[in-house]
Amino acid sequence: MGRILAIDYGRKRVGLAVTDPLHLVANGLDTVHAKDVLDYLKQYMDREEVEKIVVGHPKQMDGSDSESMAYIRPFVNRLRQTFPDKEVVFMDERFTSVLAHKAMLDGGLRKKARQDKALVDKISAVIILQTYMESIFNV
Numbered sequence: 001m002g003r004i005l006a007i008d009y010g011r012k013r014v015g016l017a018v019t020d021p022l023h024l025v026a027n028g029l030d031t032v033h034a035k036d037v038l039d040y041l042k043q044y045m046d047r048e049e050v051e052k053i054v055v056g057h058p059k060q061m062d063g064s065d066s067e068s069m070a071y072i073r074p075f076v077n078r079l080r081q082t083f084p085d086k087e088v089v090f091m092d093e094r095f096t097s098v099l100a101h102k103a104m105l106d107g108g109l110r111k112k113a114r115q116d117k118a119l120v121d122k123i124s125a126v127i128i129l130q131t132y133m134e135s136i137f138n139v
Contacts, residue, residue: 001021001051002021002049002050003048003049003050004050004129004133005018005029005044005054006026006129007037007053007079008056008122008125008128009034009071010034010121011034013031014037015028015121016028016029016030016031016037016122017125017126017129018048018050019129023133026129026130027126028126031121037075038078038079041079050086051087052086052089054089054128055076055088056090056091056092056093056128057069057072057092058072059092091128091135092131093124
């Protein structure tokens, strides 16, 4: 059984998270520059089996797509071309940044660490992945 990989895609940085092979736990993987993400994923998938990719889907409060989808859709198209054997699905990512900041605060991180946008992106990817896992496993 391969891992599930989650992506919190941004114009500058991309937060990544993965499950363990049994899909029990979501862990932060890394934060990479947006221009390097496909190369990073190729290297990662050469080492680890990934069966599915979950991409954060930014939505407005009314459920419509946010403006960010204008650059996320082309990325997802490149992702599907680069990894045609991987299923790529979207997962609603509303409030993930807020939840990431709350998790950092609850975890006792100092203010300087909470201002680390790369860490926020990685934690957001974990939240996207956890939300996806809860939705498919009805936890």
